[in-house]
Amino acid sequence: MIAIRTFALINTAALLGAPVTSSPSYDVDLAHRSTWPTPAGALSIMSYNIKGLPWPIAGGREEAISAMGQRLAAMRLSNAQPHVVLLQEAFGDGAHTLGEAGGYRYVVTGPQFSRADEPQPLGQAFAEGAQWVKGEASGSLINSGLAILSDYPVIRIERYAFPEGACAGYDCLAAKGVLVAWIDVPGTGGPIAVIDTHLNSRRATRVASERADRAYAWQVAAVRQFLARVLPSGTPVIFGGDFNTGQAPARIAALSQPLIEGTQSDGLRTVLTNGGVISGSRSEAQRIVGRNKDKILFRDGLRVSLRPERAWVPFPITSPAPLSDHAGFVLDFSFQRRDTRECLGACNSIGA
Template sequence: MKRLRMLTVATLAGILALNLSLPSPAAVSPEPVHARPHVAGELSVMTYNVKGLPFPAAYGRAGKLTEIGQRLGYLRRAGVQPHVVLLQEAFIPEAKAIAQAAGYAHVALGPQISDVRSAPTDLAAGASWIKGESLGKWVDSGLVILSDYPIVRTRKMAFPADMCAGFDCLAAKGVLLAWIKVPGHDGPVAIADTHLNSRKASGVDVNRANTAYALQVAAARNFIRANVQADTDIIFGGDFNLGHDPNRVAAEEAEGGIVPGAREATSLANSIDTTGMAARDRTAILSRAKDKQYFRAGTDEGLALRDLEVPFGIGNGGTELSDHLGFVASYAVR
């Protein structure tokens, strides 16, 4: 048993502590299938889980992450880049380097290991070290916000050390919140980024994973309530790991939603312009139901969803870049 424990700890350390980069030459970036020119009075926000995992949890990611940065840079040269990009799983340096490669002037980083605090939860009992629990945090939150517009202030919140389940416990997950000054808009727009506890991928019983999920949703909701005033426009994106699990859906819908009073962008796909989403990209995003953008207008109703698009879709190698398709939601702002 002692040898098994040592082997498991060594394996986990290898998976999540070594920021090694295996060479993987980036392919020539094809032009995006869908890319719509900017419109005055608009704010475009992309949410993208880039699978920036350390080796050997994921193999050869450096080249793919470099290509993501190159493709976002191409969008910039074409004048159709998203104004704001929310990254998840940007754990390794090559993932964080996407900001520079893509030409974003303003960058905010999410919770770090040092931000994690202890707070008792029912999940502490029965923690399984072999599933990554009770071993401490090995990587940061993997959350990064990139912006063309000035980030005037930020706040971040790491979930308590035991508010997690399975292998997700090895990351310092939480919420990153930034206030961004959008040209022509009276006050800053609050934009948040998160990556919540996985379900089956956590490696533990689904009920345990769902318990952690519900606690994280409640903590995120409370964090938003405490820091974003009701009269402030807010967009809350990320990898919510929601899916179609009724327990997870109920957790997010409780108390008026994870952002009380907000609507979710992809749920409105049937009522807005989605010509920028190929049919199979749209099906993939809606059926997986993990990547989301919740938005709520302030008291002046100055934030409204216009359309959705997928710049790097299945048709031009998007599934080779990451196991998620990044999508862009464009909002009218006034």
């Protein structure tokens, strides 16, 4: 089985055209340190798809991840580091490498393997259409790539891996799903549920868009059901990741209902509207919102209301040698404590 999976990985790399050229020279600081702001609220949180694909699928990623770690370390020295980092595509040891380099006390990772307990989750016809050469029939070869780095204590973790067959194309090679960490943030009166996810891509799957969109819709529904089960209704929530929505009508329709129960808001879109993006990051922030893939959503809790105050982009993609094909952006949240008499007893639930 190991030999078969190794061959599948190498075959995938060949089909994807893995680069063989030398790595670019990465700029650790990129933006001058004097422009890095200190956090504007009680919690600063970054979401970043680091493109941590392993060799032979991608080359030069160790150098890029090393540069990311150095930049995170430099940000900490300048007191500009995000308190919490949500990573996607942090495959292998990428999360621990960045956590150690960035000085984060807590590093939690997502699912390691796709679940094999739900045969044909999208039906027999979809299963019969699986293409081994496109990575759909070999099972997950690498972990989810999800990770949460935190300066604050992580007191509880929940993981959910999409089952084998609930994916399309090359995405099936990774054990994608959802990672939830309850984090004890000072001044909130209780833990906040911080969620990280990475949903099925579209063009990168190298299968028909209709097939990729169908897997995507199934995953969205599964995430919604999972979160409804593990999140008490009064829990304050911050939910980030690579949602891979884009402008595809089928994907926009799949997300027309909130992923988390209650009133769900888009943090970066809110800050852009309110003029809270720092100078030098506005065009990059607009590009992130327009691309409609990387997001940080939030929901108030019974004990505390969340207020996105400011945003900036310490890891842009408009530089000569970007560290990833996604931008890493930060949102600063402030909190407003609510009268506990409004809780009506529900505040005793964990995370409320």
